[in-house]
Amino acid sequence: MSERGYDFTLQELMAVAASREIHDKEKVIVGTGLPLLGSMLAMRTHAPNMIAIYESGTIEAKPSITPFSVADSCLVPGAAMQGGLVEGLGIVHAGELDVGFLGGAQVDKFGNLNAHVIGDYYNPTVRFAGSGGSNDIGCGCKRTIVMMLHQKRRFVENVDFLTTPGYLTGGDAREKMGYPGNGPAVVVSTLGILRFHPVTKEMYLESYHPGVTVKMIIENTSWNLKINDDVKETEHPTVEEIRILREELDPTGIFLNKQ
Amino acid sequence: MSERGYDFTLQELMAVAASREIHDKEKVIVGTGLPLLGSMLAMRTHAPNMIAIYESGTIEAKPSITPFSVADSCLVPGAAMQGGLVEGLGIVHAGELDVGFLGGAQVDKFGNLNAHVIGDYYNPTVRFAGSGGSNDIGCGCKRTIVMMLHQKRRFVENVDFLTTPGYLTGGDAREKMGYPGNGPAVVVSTLGILRFHPVTKEMYLESYHPGVTVKMIIENTSWNLKINDDVKETEHPTVEEIRILREELDPTGIFLNKQ
């Protein structure tokens, strides 16, 4: 991709899109990979007072290098507080955090996620990691940002196993459950950015990434995807955002040059 | 009191009696006052491997001076572990401790204790401290040692308020409740030592202190107290026990010379 006289990759675009979902002063439970880069980028741009929290119980981590794991030793020195999982996830469960990141093998139109199996739970074709903290983050954070590979077998009518609730069957189904958190705010996929209708809670396409067409996105989604009336191209990263990602956050290209 | 050529006070006799209830290697939740002196005496005589635990979350305290409070700062340096109440009482609640000490304003014949009020709960004649950790200790410790002033208004038919369960209505009433702990093993009173019948769970007199008669004890008990067939005088402290109490544990007489 080349725009405005500079290059950026799809990974970089997604990291930037994730970063822009975070507001200043928010408490964010940060994962690994793109969510981590997105969060760290937000802190270096428009959200300098964002509080980075890790599942492993690290609060306000200030790593001098980019961590490789939610339990990376580099997260601990300099952190404001270090506990265990009961500290890291307890505040998620109590509804104290603003933003969490989610992913998975499948997502449906109401943002429900599957991180367990493809096929039958008791005789899986493919077995994945399981929930880890995803279910807790999906139930507890005020809002969540879902990051997904956009493929037809991943954007499905019904998930094979519901690991983490989005809006369940849509409408007020989630509200009735009384979770502390309000559900997914956005899906940043490899093809576009999708949000949820305020009443029906059904996913719709807000923007397509540079080089991607709405048609491609429809073809890569199993259900009849709703398209926003003013669907547009995803906003591009700025030169400064790309510079920070490449020079400050991933100087050796270990995170962004993988795909 | 003068026996075997030396003196001891009632307080000292009671501390020694409490000490003798503790076996080596037991985990004991230690209170203040006489229970504390009894426990420390046990560790210096027949129970050198007793583990002293405090409600305040101190495990294996090794104070160089006798603590004045369960939260005395002298308990902390040198302890094996220091946490908070959730650590101190969590292991009581989980049924991990062998012995706890209890007291109160009233006790009935099944060892139920009142530490809340004399009179009506909502309009008390006298209001006391409340449970503190007593209820937890009474429910959770494998066995408890009750220390009481032996007076008719304290050894009552029915407690005005049941703070800490002994054997409730007797027989298998306590067992049915399914507490982790098995209830009071002994009452060390200011007049004698009392235990509980293995089946009926009713309190009976095992021994009377030197200078006290069975008649005096009956007169100072509100219900028709059962007397053991071979009721005898309470065993006297040894010279060494008294020496340790006076010279090592309470050299300034602050605990034992109060009454």
Place this chain on the structure above:
Amino acid sequence: MESSKIMTAKEAVSKFIKDGMTVFVGGFFHAISYTITHEIIRQNKRNLTICQSSFNEHADQMIGAGCIDRIISSYVWMEVFGPLYCFRRAMEKSIPHKIEMEDYSNFAMTVRFLAGALGIPYLPLNSLKGSDMMTHSQWMGENKVKLIEDPFGSGISHAVVPALKPEIGYFHAQRADEEGNVQMWGILGDAPWSVRACDKVIVSVEEIVSREVIGRDPNRTILPAYKVAAVVKEPFGAHPKNTQGYYNVDRDFIFDYIKMSKKEETWKEFMEEWVYSVSDRTEYMNKYIKKFGFRKFMDLKAENMQSGSVSYGY
């Protein structure tokens, strides 16, 4: 974080503690914030509900001063030091006015805060059941505690208590940075869970340290800055109680308080001398040293007993 939360006790109490609030009060005998407690009394706060696993003379002083309507706790007393007379006068004789207490066990209180901090709605216990605390309630009624059969079929019923999440809390600790990351050691009391259960917390500390000092030993932190509304720097802020590493209990002072509080008249004299006639903690400590002398003051100060250092390197 962008801004300092350091302010005086006067400012913190005035800004964050309102009449009628449910206020968590930290400390288990050790490290009780007398600086905030006395400020609440001087500012004449009214109709407070105070909660803490176990209360000492700090509750007694607020009760005598008429600040308190309700108490949620397991204990209001001063161990072997003796009873608390304002508490008794209020409970037995409605002096200065009637107060109510919702009685729990110490562990039940502690885990009510634990549940509050973790967002766990209620907790079943092995304690409480069979006691009259199950059947007697002042104002919570059906919401105080319930006896519920184990849904997992053990055949046992448990006392079930609801989570407790106070609107505001205050406590005393050894140190914090200006943003409000708090480190505490020694006896933690119902902390860390109680302070984490509060919506917002005022903390008084012996020392303010830099964020960098906090970051060198992050396992020592018991409360992160985002929960903290105000940081009050107050050396000897827990006197007459102890603060591990800083000063010991002032037993004589506590015995004197208990003696003076036996009668309303002498209790008022004590309060006039140590609370109402001083405007802040600095005046209090000046008065203390003037009255008892520098030697007595220095006797309270702690010996230096170092923890030793560990490495957090990677």
Place this chain on the structure above:
Amino acid sequence: MESSKIMTAKEAVSKFIKDGMTVFVGGFFHAISYTITHEIIRQNKRNLTICQSSFNEHADQMIGAGCIDRIISSYVWMEVFGPLYCFRRAMEKSIPHKIEMEDYSNFAMTVRFLAGALGIPYLPLNSLKGSDMMTHSQWMGENKVKLIEDPFGSGISHAVVPALKPEIGYFHAQRADEEGNVQMWGILGDAPWSVRACDKVIVSVEEIVSREVIGRDPNRTILPAYKVAAVVKEPFGAHPKNTQGYYNVDRDFIFDYIKMSKKEETWKEFMEEWVYSVSDRTEYMNKYIKKFGFRKFMDLKAENMQSGSVSYGY
């Protein structure tokens, strides 16, 4: 206490881990006891149920070696490093034999241990409900989790999970004394509650220190000696994982494991080289340094970043 609990990993596993037991395995990515894990594999333990909030390659190796029948956890994977192929082969193709996993969320697992440690019989949660983890169970059936209406009348139902109290547990930490008082810092994972929930615990540590060193900083202790059955002194006992203050993660080694484990054949080669053909951790580290060189070994070693010391005086 009267006697030392120091023994070798071989002795500890032989003495305390029996076929068919439910074994808690400590560490959350950080500080996983590979020394005990490898010894379990070498001693060919069978029919174990393993439980931990989240599992990494240590589970994968035990699964591949046929030690495991059942897993209670929220996660078996290696984050961005990749999937665990023995786990997948066992779940998808019953190689080397069929295994079952009881799936919870990470927080649900963590508080199942918390409840176990505190004697709390069960806990209600905001998580889990609405997910298929509520309706799917391998062997616990009705005892896995229940949906129960809030007895305090909020109108909300909660997923309720039972306490978990494993018969035996093992974990890795920085240091312990010979009696088994364990101190740990950095990322605690599901500790301290998980290790406290176990009846008995084997701990491997980087260093043995005196009881006096433990007593200088008792807030650092996460497990008291009375819960500990064995103390195994094993420097680099968590390699290829990290131990804060001692050594960093060996990323190359983990990537290599994941690559080798894609096929059964190459997985067996890896295991032969690093587990079966060495008799203990000392031989393992000798082989490591011989193969990768002293420089690579030294690159893993942690920098010195001191916590600083505080005073516990009074």
